[in-house]
Amino acid sequence: MATSLNTHVLSVLVQNKPGVLARIAGLISRRGYNIESLAVGPTESPEMSRITLQVNVEDVVLEQIIKQLKIVELEDSAIRRELVLVKVKATAETRGQLIEIIGLFGAKAVDLTSEVITVEATGSPAKLAALLELFEPYGIRELVQSGLVALGRGNRSLTDRNQRTERLKAVRTG
């Protein structure tokens, strides 16, 4: 049996109701795995939420989780984005260099004091990692990252597809 640990990005459409997130998280945690990143928010239809999970699990375990949920694992080609807000130490001498880096990465300075510059940046996880590596020598005071959000490429929409079939699936009570 394959036991390789791999990072997977999963998208789950769920009802926007209390306890749903806990149930989804439980499916991962009860098997002893950690959720590396998590993002939840409403979708284009208000009764549904979309959960994006990044997990590091064995392929076989992932298959079980996918079967228990109406989950879609996104392809490697999917568009993946994170948001980072970071306070970087900035003196009068270094401020110019930092602003240059910020510009090159398409990021934004959103707050400035005599000691720090607060930067907002979005992008792929790789791009943000590169940006943070450049900030590192200046000193990072504080950092917050959103969970990863991701969408598959192309015309298809997860919500559209699910909702249409779900309506057909409504159970008649007779």
Added chain:
Amino acid sequence: MSDNDTADELTGAQSLVRSLERVGAEVVFGIPGGAILPAYDPLFDSEKVRHILVRHEQGAGHAAEGYAMVTGKVGVCMATSGPGATNLVTPIADAHMDSVPIVAITGQVASAAIGTDAFQEADIRGITMPITKHSYLITKPADIAPAIASAFHIAGTGRPGPVLVDIAKDALQAKTRFEWPRQLDLPGYRPVTRPHAKQMREAGRLIAESRRPVLYVGGGVVKARAWSELKELAELTGIPVITTLMARGVFPDSHPQNMGMPGMHGTVAAVGALQRSDLLIALGTRFDDRVTGQLSTFAPLAKVIHADIDPAEISKNRVADVPIVGDCKEVISELISLLRPTERRPKIDDWSRYLQDLKRRYPTGYDEPEDGSLSPQHVIKRIGEITGPDAYYAAGVGQHQMWAAHYLPWELPGRWLNSGGLGTMGYCVPAAMGAKVGQPDKIVWGIDGDGCFQMTNQELVTCALEGIPIKIAVINNQSLGMVRQWQTLFYQGRYSNTDLKTNRIPDFGKLAEAMGCVGLRAEEPADVDAVIEKANSINDVPVVVEFVVHKDAMVWPMVAAGTSNDDIKVARDMAPAWDEDL
């Protein structure tokens, strides 16, 4: 129901009781308390729903399970918030492991008090989340009817399981309009029952080509009520059958093709069949570790066809070569039509002969104790022989459970109730109670241990007062027998805390009488038949029969935990002689 039950103004509690009537719930096992109190008022008046007042909520839960097992309907238990609800945790977990359809209704503190550590508050929905198929927390009275309708549907369809409906007290008290939902709003829930045609054809091809196939049959076949289809398939093809602990009786033990139960305490023929098979046809079974032993050496030569209604079970423990998601009744019917042409039937004469020989050489048996004391196996065997296969039998957990699985007359389906997955000591008495409520005209025997019995015997009070005349055999070996057996085998006979001293206390006869039951006792082989017949002749009150048995009796065969099925022992340090000329 009449049509005027839409748009009536009533309380949430009335709506709950009307919903229970509407789904056809005939019996509720429960105990009232503060938060659920409003529900008990209209329940008092219901002519359709009988409430059975138990003595402990755990008893309510197991009774709901017992009722569900013998009726095929959804069992219902009810409890108040906090401790009432947490006492239901064990039976809910039990129902989850053994796929028993129950709905647990709990009162919750008023919605404004939720999350404030209010008196008798427990987040029972959070507590039971990993052990329920689904759960609801209801804070609005209008949501009660749809939640009950959905809960019963979810509990009883697909892979059955427990559903919790937690209702805030103010939702029970507030006024609402009763509206029975025309449709259930369950996005994402649609169990697949019809197997995929392509996979079925592949399964048919593998079976036709196999030379050493085995029908590895689990509790899912009982749940699907597919015993007649199973018999037809087995007799059409001649393929040997093994029935797991949860499936005892789904295929008659007297049938020559039945090789018995597999697993840690399985028969040599069943374990040998799995280990030497070239094709496992796994139906409604989940390759439990107690069946497979060490997974890497389980059925090493076999391809696997795995049919289950729950897609998450397939390839969970053993990778399936042919995965089939579907209801076992439909899967087996499909297999029958695929294998009907003569040329599609596998050629298995050598294989059948080999297994018949194993079965003949290694029947499950036991030695009578040399000191003239009672052998527990003999007692259990006699209960079955005297009472017959049409009775219902419940068991606790431990040695007596394994002996019951081997020595009772498993000829009819759905007669066997036990806690297979969770292994809940204390399951027997309340499950037998629920079974008797569901099948009032049949004899219900509980085969219990002296350890198990002391966990939940208080439900005999319920049985005595409510007119539920079950019969409980307490197989008293004065110890926690299965644990003691492991201490004998793996802990050099150091009997740490397994001596229950039940030879001194309690006096089971007096205890039985104190609870309004008849208490009987047998100590010698000569007494056994007489007390069983006496117990069977009493049909107005519950009976407790204490059988004082030898405490060193052990369950054989045995595959030690974590070892390979190939290392099965038929007695201490005695391995079967496999005839390898196959």
